Amino acid sequence: MPAAAFELERPESVSEALDALAAEPDARVMAGGQSLVPLLTLGLAVPPVVVSLDRCGGLADIEAGPDEVAVGAMVTTRRVELDAGLGARLRLLAEAAASVGSPHVRNFGTLAGNLCHADPGSDLIPAALCLEAELEVRSAHGRRRVGVGEMIDGPFSTALRPGEMAVAVRFPVPDPSWRCGYRKLVRRAGDLAMACAAVMVRVEDGAMAEARVALGGPLRRAVRVRGLEADLEGVAAADAAGTVLGGTWMDDLAGDLLPDATLPVDYLTAMLPRFTAAAVAETLGAGP
Numbered sequence: 597m598p599a600a601a602f603e604l605e606r607p608e609s610v611s612e613a614l615d616a617l618a619a620e621p622d623a624r625v626m627a628g629g630q631s632l633v634p635l636l637t638l639g640l641a642v643p644p645v646v647v648s649l650d651r652c653g654g655l656a657d658i659e660a661g662p663d664e665v666a667v668g669a670m671v672t673t674r675r676v677e678l679d680a681g682l683g684a685r686l687r688l689l690a691e692a693a694a695s696v697g698s699p700h701v702r703n704f705g706t707l708a709g710n711l712c713h714a715d716p717g718s719d720l721i722p723a724a725l726c727l728e729a730e731l732e733v734r735s736a737h738g739r740r741r742v743g744v745g746e747m748i749d750g751p752f753s754t755a756l757r758p759g760e761m762a763v764a765v766r767f768p769v770p771d772p773s774w775r776c777g778y779r780k781l782v783r784r785a786g787d788l789a790m791a792c793a794a795v796m797v798r799v800e801d802g803a804m805a806e807a808r809v810a811l812g813g814p815l816r817r818a819v820r821v822r823g824l825e826a827d828l829e830g831v832a833a834a835d836a837a838g839t840v841l842g843g844t845w846m847d848d849l850a851g852d853l854l855p856d857a858t859l860p861v862d863y864l865t866a867m868l869p870r871f872t873a874a875a876v877a878e879t880l881g882a883g884p
């Protein structure tokens with residue numbers, strides 16, 4: 597099916613891109629086009645204007661400082677996977693990036709585009725939630741930072757306002773004592789996640805001093821599972837899996853489950869605790 601006609605803008609600077617977005621409130625930003633192009637082709641997105649960032653200068657850098665890593669909006673998933681400076685500071689993000697689709701998708705798709713697409717099965721959103729990332733968002737009228745959890749308000753839906761675009765994703769660098777792990781459940785290699793879990797834990801004297809767990813997949817949006825995080829704090833590492841399986845944290849997710857014909861509610865409520873327990877246990881076994 598041919599896409600509906602749209603005007604393609606290819607600005608060469610961020611300020612030109614912001615002017616183009618300000619001129620047409622229904623314009624869509626295009627980064628790698630891995631998700632937007634299929635949406636256009638299927639008629640599921642019909643913007644009058646597409647503002648492609650492919651020629652836009654200043655958006656393709658990774659700045660890996662001691663306290664913060666800033667990933668420009670045109671940095672591809674492949675670079676996130678392979679960049680040594682980023683990997684040394686944000687191993688969880690690099691690991692999640694390596695799980696994304698195929699090499700083709702990783703070579704073209706961007707981290708920022710992945711987050712802004714807000715697919716519940718994204719690999720990168722749970723990692724960004726655990727790492728407490730923020731999007732640096734700009735419009736012709738100013739700039740703001742918004743937490744990834746705050747930005748995503750439902751499946752394929754964000755709180756970005758007309759005229760706004762993300763220019764970077766910013767990550768505080770976690771202390772190296774955090775252990776981290778990423779686990780993904782798929783039917784076929786290269787698929788989006790049926791379920792995915794990003795986990796960070798800090799162990800002191802054999803017990804979990806702090807835990808962060810974010811789940812995605814069969815949920816309206818990926819979330820930090822705060823009830824489970826609280827349950828895990830103070831628990832001996834050896835008892836972690838039992839704590840996950842014995843908790844009531846799944847009750848908090850009940851309203852957000854996205855069952856379908858192949859993944860009914862009964863299956864999801866049985867599978868997610870086991871999957872999460874395995875993710876936490878693997879992370880604890882991974883060492884500092």
Ligand SMILES: Cc1cc2nc3c(=O)[nH]c(=O)nc-3n(C[C@H](O)[C@H](O)[C@H](O)COP(=O)(O)OP(=O)(O)OC[C@H]3O[C@@H](n4cnc5c(N)ncnc54)[C@H](O)[C@@H]3O)c2cc1C
Pocket residue numbers: 624625626627628629630631632633669673695696697698701702704705706707708709710711712713717718719720756760761762763786787788789
């Ligand atoms: C076959 C296939 C398999 C895939 N498998 C996986 C997988 O296993 N795991 C996974 O996580 N992802 C997967 N993806 C998604 C992919 O990883 C990309 O992240 C995703 O397509 C979006 O990145 P993009 O740069 O291509 O964004 P685009 O397609 O260009 O844009 C996606 C959306 O984000 C918006 N957007 C993009 N950049 C910005 C910006 N800077 N500011 C504001 N809005 C913006 C666009 O307007 C659009 O709504 C898959 C995609 C395909 C096609």
